[in-house]
Amino acid sequence: MEDFSLPVLLNYLPLLLSGLPGTVGIAFFAILCGVFIGFFAGLARVSLNPVIKHLATIYVEVIRGVPLLVIIYLIYFGLGSFVDIPRYAAAVISLGVFSGAYVAEIFRAAVESVPSGQMEAALSVGLTRGQALRKIILPQALKRMVPPLAGQFISLTKDSSLASVIAIPELTLTTYQAITMTFRSFQFWMTTAFMYFVLGWVLQRVARYLERRFAVID
Amino acid sequence: MIRLIGLNKWFGKHHVLVDINEHVKPGEVVVIIGPSGSGKTTLIRCINVLEKADKGEIFVNGVPVHNPKTNLCELRQQVGFVFQHINLFPHMTALENVTFAPAEVKLMSKKEATDVGMDLLNKVGLAEKAHSFPGQLSGGQKQRVAIARALGMRPKVVLFDEPTSALDPEMIKEVLEVMKQLAYDGMTMVVVTHEMGFAREVANRVVFIDQGRVVEVGTPEHFFTNPQTDRAKLFLSRIL
Ligand SMILES: Nc1ncnc2c1ncn2[C@@H]1O[C@H](COP(=O)(O)OP(=O)(O)OP(=O)(O)O)[C@@H](O)[C@H]1O
Ligand SMILES: [Mg+2]
Numbered sequence: 339m340e341d342f343s344l345p346v347l348l349n350y351l352p353l354l355l356s357g358l359p360g361t362v363g364i365a366f367f368a369i370l371c372g373v374f375i376g377f378f379a380g381l382a383r384v385s386l387n388p389v390i391k392h393l394a395t396i397y398v399e400v401i402r403g404v405p406l407l408v409i410i411y412l413i414y415f416g417l418g419s420f421v422d423i424p425r426y427a428a429a430v431i432s433l434g435v436f437s438g439a440y441v442a443e444i445f446r447a448a449v450e451s452v453p454s455g456q457m458e459a460a461l462s463v464g465l466t467r468g469q470a471l472r473k474i475i476l477p478q479a480l481k482r483m484v485p486p487l488a489g490q491f492i493s494l495t496k497d498s499s500l501a502s503v504i505a506i507p508e509l510t511l512t513t514y515q516a517i518t519m520t521f522r523s524f525q526f527w528m529t530t531a532f533m534y535f536v537l538g539w540v541l542q543r544v545a546r547y548l549e550r551r552f553a554v555i556d
Numbered sequence: 557m558i559r560l561i562g563l564n565k566w567f568g569k570h571h572v573l574v575d576i577n578e579h580v581k582p583g584e585v586v587v588i589i590g591p592s593g594s595g596k597t598t599l600i601r602c603i604n605v606l607e608k609a610d611k612g613e614i615f616v617n618g619v620p621v622h623n624p625k626t627n628l629c630e631l632r633q634q635v636g637f638v639f640q641h642i643n644l645f646p647h648m649t650a651l652e653n654v655t656f657a658p659a660e661v662k663l664m665s666k667k668e669a670t671d672v673g674m675d676l677l678n679k680v681g682l683a684e685k686a687h688s689f690p691g692q693l694s695g696g697q698k699q700r701v702a703i704a705r706a707l708g709m710r711p712k713v714v715l716f717d718e719p720t721s722a723l724d725p726e727m728i729k730e731v732l733e734v735m736k737q738l739a740y741d742g743m744t745m746v747v748v749t750h751e752m753g754f755a756r757e758v759a760n761r762v763v764f765i766d767q768g769r770v771v772e773v774g775t776p777e778h779f780f781t782n783p784q785t786d787r788a789k790l791f792l793s794r795i796l
Binding site for chain 1: 628
């Protein structure tokens with residue numbers, strides 16, 4: 339194994355860290371995008387309209403059957419051949435479309451985990467299904483969505499490393515660059531692994547906090 | 557108030573309700589009794605269309621419930637329902653459970669709903685628990701809040717599905733007291749229950765159902781002391 343050199347590491351740390359905003363930024367916007375898509379796809383999944391429901395099911399199943407790397411290539415090169423799409427946007431859209439399918443499933447599972455008696459009670463006092471969903475089912479479902487959503491966000495942060503294939507200056511790409519210049523693979527990959535770990539850990543803490551905040555007595 | 561004409565319901569091939577004919581007049585209290593699986597729950601769920609009847613006619617306060625054009629939300633606002641498993645909204649206080657629907661459907665202003673809600677909680681003896689969440693209440697208290705919730709929309713009739721059968725024995729009485737009071741106040745009620753004391757005290761009629769059919773109808777006095785059919789006799793001998 340190569341010998342570990344602290345001076346080299348410190349020397350190239352700024353380069354490595356320059357990828358961090360890219361990773362955080364892509365993950366952040368992709369999460370927003372994924373939650374937005376996933377929320378509506380999830381609503382469609384619990385819709386009574388069979389057409390809407392089927393379209394959402396197709397979206398979820400197709401996306402879950404295709405590797406993220408392929409989705410990134412498809413959107414960057416496929417979409418890119420019709421419209422001029424910045425790499426950054428391509429990365430965010432790819433990750434957003436990808437995670438949207440998983441968020442939709444989290445959403446559906448959370449809605450279905452609310453006991454059916456809640457919907458019945460809401461209907462029995464004369465609310466419409468829409469009112470019941472919005473005011474009775476969703477508040478209870480959202481609380482249940484926090485832990486799996488946090489897991490999804492952490493996955494997405496890690497998956498954003500794949501954006502390096504379309505030359506987005508994020509953590510994985512800057513790691514490649516540092517290694518190209520120093521030929522010290524191991525110590526840089528270790529450092530990068532540690533940084534991903536810290537990001538995930540911070541998200542985990544935030545999720546715990548939110549979970550406690552959202553916990554109502556039931 | 558409620559008129560059932562030739563009501564039939566199937567779950568798949570299972571004929572759960574067979575040609576039910578009943579008429580509940582305003583202010584009447586009708587108790588439905590029968591073995592497990594006889595169709596009691598399904599029957600009252602058909603009245604507020606939590607379950608859809610397959611054949612026959614249902615009128616509530618003159619509204620043809622079976623007509624697909626009938627607005628179910630408006631119908632259900634007139635028909636309170638109290639569940640065996642209570643089903644309070646866990647993310648709302650007792651008061652909010654009562655006031656939420658009337659305010660949401662704009663039956664009342666928020667202020668008015670709060671006044672009505674406090675009034676109702678007072679009536680079920682839980683004014684001091686108005687700001688507690690369901691998780692902080694006992695089973696009996698929860699069911700009393702659920703009764704207040706059902707009354708919040710000022711319904712013309714209230715349906716009860718075994719409101720005390722999921723409760724510990726010492727809590728049954730407080731719930732039955734509230735229901736008796738409601739009956740004395742003149743509310744039209746259809747109550748699925750095996751509480752004979754309640755039936756004897758307030759019911760105008762007992763309807764005995766077995767295997768989806770009305771087998772016997774009578775005054776509580778008559779039904780409990782002198783049942784006419786063998787099936788009713790057998791059933792009573794089991795629950796007594
Ligand atoms: N959603 C459903 N799908 C299929 N079968 C059902 C459904 N709901 C009820 N049943 C069946 O219909 C029959 C009547 O059920 P119902 O719940 O009305 O009986 P019940 O008289 O209320 O019984 P219990 O005293 O146990 O509450 C039962 O055989 C039950 O298994
Ligand atoms: Mg039942």
